[in-house]
Amino acid sequence: MLDGNVYRVLSRLHGIETDIAGPNARKVFAPLANRLVSREAPDLYNQAIMEFGALLCTPVSPQCMFCPFNEQCEALLTGRQHQLPVKSKKAPVRNRYFHYIIFRQDGRVGMRKREAKDIWQGLYDFYLVEAPQALDTEQLLEGTDLRPWLPALILGKISPVLTHQLTHQKVFARFWQVDVSDRVDPLELALKCGIAFCEPTQIHALPKPVMIDNYLKTHLF
Ligand code: SF4
16 A cells, blocks of 8 residues: 555655656555565554654654664665655646637638647647636737727627646637628738638548537537
8 A cells, every 4th residue: 555654664765766746656666565565464564654654754854763774774874864755746737818719701710720839739729819817808809910800800609718627737718709701801811810711621620629629519510
């Protein structure tokens, strides 16, 4: 059985520097713990090692002077009892606010390839405005490069906020459907926004993030 106390005791006794919060921790510590466990009384052994970690080999002030292993303990012998176990801090989750504008023109939809070195690189989404916080419609449209076209763009459905959790990021996304009137040159708009107007059949074939795919299936096609 591996809990925080067991990781600490094993890491110190054997001088193991594997990050106990990392993906390899179990692979490194489990075989060692299994080798040491008493075959006759595994429950008693588990209880004992956990209590040893909680009472003697404590996180901040290990009682090495009174420890029965102080002549073998690798951490004590090498002066690393305060450095072990190694435990990395979890990277904080970063919140990102995506505001998607979905341009529609004659049954086609403006799609954009994500070229930047970022999440979903190489996949297709829509024209995106990312901001440090959630924007409402007015803030969104007034704050973009779309101002010259605004009178010729017809605002349609606006989605609620959808969330998508990634390992170290949480995406909050909203989608604005915008119909492009015939007063707008679609080529000029596409160039400005880095999008290409695609037919539904073309869009089906494009690789897309799950969130975008779900949105398309639920709200557009
Ligand atoms: S000698 Fe100190 S660091 Fe090593 S096992 Fe004992 S209490 Fe823990």
